[in-house]
Amino acid sequence: MRLFDCLAPTRALTRRWLLGAALLGAAGLAAAQGTGKTEVLWLGQAAARITSPGGKVIVIDPWLTSNPKTPAEFKKLEALGKVDLILVTHGHFDHFADAPALSQMHKAPMYGPAGMNQSITALGILPVELAPRFGKGGTIAPFGPNGVKITAVHAEHSSEVVWKNPATSKDEVHVGGEPVGFILEMENGFKVWHMGDTAVFGDMTLIGRMYKPDLVMIPIGGHFVMNPADAAMAVRDMIKPRFALPIHYGTTPVLRGTPAEFKEALGQGGAQMLAVEPGQKVEF
The missing domain is CATH 1.20.5 (Single alpha-helices involved in coiled-coils or other helix-helix interfaces)
Incomplete structure (x- = not known):
């Protein structure tokens, strides 16, 4: 043989x-x-729960329990269901308020700007393992190489952490690092840019070209962030996504911008504005 x-x-x-x-x-x-879709549940201000096609649940900027625009059924953190990961764009109360409690409840890591999370661990608000650090330009794949990828990008704003010192019962202001936005690339390639709080900046064009987001969650309230006209210009002329979901308006008197003004400023063609009320979901 x-x-x-x-x-x-x-x-x-x-x-x-x-x-x-x-x-x-x-x-x-x-x-x-997974075989599902990307689900975005907006909960008022910048708070959102995003469920990936593979079933991963990511909560961004969770100000819920005292947020006047959050529906009553979501003011209890348990109502969010399972949470795999938390993202915080910067240290201001209306983005950070419920993040530590939610992180402890689910033992879910709270990712945020490196400087902010350094303060959070130094002050003992969260342990190091629940407050991992990364910064602008960094990309993480917290669920493995084939899972959701998250990139921190620039935001034009400020970031401070206000902490009540239990020894003095007085508020203290601590370093909050550089504010960021987050690009989330889902398992199937769909991309969401949660912009956090930001003014217009020139590199929105660059970020749009580099990451090609399908959906932007964009602040429109004015005063602390873009007004509707600025946000519309950024979407129409700089980022050019398929969809735009306006956020960060109407929670306080100074946040006067409205979705109607944003839609009018966008004009015809280009991105589709999604008229979503707090507590409503959209799927892609």
């Missing part, structure tokens, strides 16, 4: 093993990507 005849069964087994491994790999990738 020739040598290659002896090896033929081995070669066949090897081919079957390689085929099986490839199929298992494809199945694993399909499981990671």
Whole structure:
């Protein structure tokens, strides 16, 4: 018997093993990507719960329990259901307020600007393992290489952490790091840019070109952030996404911008504005 005849069964087994491994790999990738859609639940101001196609739940800027625009059923943090990850764009109360409690409740890491999380751990608000640090330009894949990818990008704003010192019962202002926005790339490639709080800045064009977000969650209230006309210009002329969801308006008297003004300023064509009320979901 020739040598290659002896090896033929081995070669066949090897081919079957390689085929099986490839199929298992494809199945694993399909499981990671999931068969669902990207769901965005807006909860007032900048608070949102985003569920990825693979079922991962990411909560951004959770100010809920005292937010006047958050629906009553979501003022209890338990109403959010499971939470896998928390993102905080900067240290201001209306973005950070409920993040530590939510993180402790679910043992879910709260990612935020490196300087902010440094203060959070130094003050003992959260342990180091629940307050990981990363910064602008950094990308994390917290659920593995085939899962959601999150990139911190620039935001034109400020960031301070106000902490009540239990020893003095007085408020103290601590370093909040650089404010950021987050680009979330879902398992299926759909991209969301949660812009946090920001004014217009020139590199919105660059970020739009680099990451090509499908959806932007954009502040329109004015005073502390863009007004509707500024936000419309940024969407129409700089970022050019498919969808725009206005946020950060109407919670205080100074945040006067409205979705109607934003839609009028956007004009015809270009991005589709999503008229969403707090507590409503959109799917993609």
